[in-house]
Amino acid sequence: MRALLLIALLGLAGPSYGLDDSGCSALGGTCTDYRYTTCKAGYVTNKCSGDANRRCCLNCDATCVALEASYASGDSACAASGGTCKVTSNYCSGSYVSGKCGGPADRRCCVPASGGSSNGVPLASYSACAGLDMVLRDGWGARPPKYTNHMHTPVSQVFIHHTTGSACYDVSRCSSLIQSHQNYHMDNRGWSDIGYNFLVGEDGRVYEGRGFDRQGGHTQGYNSVAIAVSFVGDYTSRLPNQAALNAAKAIIECGVQLGKVTSGYQLQGHRDVGSTSCPGDTLYSHIRTWAHYS
Missing domain, CATH: 2.20.20 (Anthopleurin-A)
Structure with a gap:
């Protein structure tokens, strides 16, 4: 018993x-x-x-990373066809094509079918969303998640966060900071992945975290029914630049367009449902002027 x-x-x-x-x-x-x-x-x-x-x-390991960097110089043909070079034991939503990648024979070009997919969303659909400049997980060097929990969509709630710490103004710096946040969430907090569904840099780009279809680890009590968009940086005493604000709005509207977020969604700051100063005083005051704030 x-x-x-x-x-x-x-x-x-x-x-x-x-x-x-x-x-x-x-x-x-x-x-x-x-x-x-x-x-x-x-x-x-x-x-x-x-x-x-x-x-x-x-x-x-370090040797593997160095080899990958050297192989990348021979990947231009794959990139030109809209594909990604990777070892063929990896998942490919379309088909692998030979002769387009640098490195050994088992490193081939995954050419997505109809634009491929990332976290359940076709890449072509992201591209169709107005004003959205998306960096997918592979683009910022994400670690594999420990496990995944899928989430029913569309969701009716969106939470705004900030990461605290440094801000970023280009892909290289944003990627480095987001990797650090992912490491902290996974190694220090014991979470399965970076907590947020999406992150926004002051380079005006959106960085894919868990995406629209995977349950996040961002807002206690709401992770299974909401997505979270987090601004990279600390916005206690200043506002993110206009590029970042536009990017945040673009990914939310993209969610509506893709049927992942309801058209009448409610937007809130993290502090609205928890004992926290997130997303910072200045940013919080600003999002309260947005049309869907509740």
Whole structure:
């Protein structure tokens, strides 16, 4: 009876992932859903608990990173065709094509079908959203998530956050800072991934976090029913520049256009539902003037 009760409690506690991931750990890898993040060193199957989409992402050490950088000089043909060069054990929403990438034979060009997809959203759809300059997870160097929880859409709530810390004004700096935030969320807080659905830099770009279709870790009590857009930086005493403000509005409106956010959504600041100063006094005062603020 005690054993049955323990099993039931484990089931209620969330995904059973990690209970039998020792085969992957022995390889120095991390188990994750291979559909959502590119693993530079490649994936190995049958080493992880969970369904067939959970695979072992091998660690890309310093040597691997250096090799990837050297291979990139031969990737221009793939980029020109709208594809991405990666080891073929990675998920490809379209098909792999040879002869368009630098590096070994198993590093090929994934040319997406109808624009491909990222976190359940076709890349072509992001491109069709007015005023949106999107950097996908691969673009900013995201780590694979430990596991994923899908979220029912459309959601009717949007929360605005700020990361605190430094702001950023170009892809390189924004990517570096967002990687740091992801590391903190995963390593220090023990979360499965970076908490936010999207982040916005003062370069006017939107950086994909968990995306529209994956449950975030941003606003206690609302993670399964809302998305969060976080401005990179501290906006306690100053407002983000106009490029960042426009980008935040663009990704929310893109969500409406794609059917991921209801047209009558309610927008709030993190502090509206929690004991926090987030998203900073100045930014909070500003978003209260937005049409959907509630």
